[in-house]
Amino acid sequence: DQQVKQNSPSLSVQEGRISILNCDYTNSMFDYFLWYKKYPAEGPTFLISISSIKDKNEDGRFTVFLNKSAKHLSLHIVPSQPGDSAVYFCAASARNRDDKIIFGKGTRLHILP
């Protein structure tokens, strides 16, 4: 059973517009949520994270919003740029030392010219 779900396999957004990638989770024990970005033929790279005690974290063009009551988080990219075209993975981890990070299946973002 998937604990971290990304229900949209792909998303197309016009350059300059806002990209919104969504992620749902089922385990209320997760303490941190992370977003990774992956280009073809490269390994995923860490993008941004958020603690479960916060509802927003911002880093430049990237903002992650967390709605704990809905067990939902989203990554906003504003404005979208061609280099943002990639696969984005949502992930979750708990504070317990023995717990490992759980990844979603990813959403492929296409930025259209």
Add this chain to the structure above:
Amino acid sequence: DADVTQTPRNRITKTGKRIMLECSQTKGHDRMYWYRQDPGLGLQLIYYSFDVKDINKGEISDGYSVSRQAQAKFSLSLESAIPNQTALYFCATSDWDGGPDTQYFGPGTRLTVL
């Protein structure tokens, strides 16, 4: 120089062959992981190691084995390769400190089993 390196980057092998994928890191992290990526299936955890003496199975460990030779080295072996093990394989490291378990990935190994 890359912090997490994987060798080989590409490998084509035949069914039944034993192969080893190697991962080295210079980040000084205790935790190391092996994932495979198939189209549409995201990242599936094969094995993970929280320190040199600690090895754990992940979601899809059947047909794979690992060896943690040192803090910096974590190898993945396919004992008898089969075509459905054709995939992208990623090694990752992390240094858990009670915060988000941020993982750092290698560039990947593209494995094809004929």
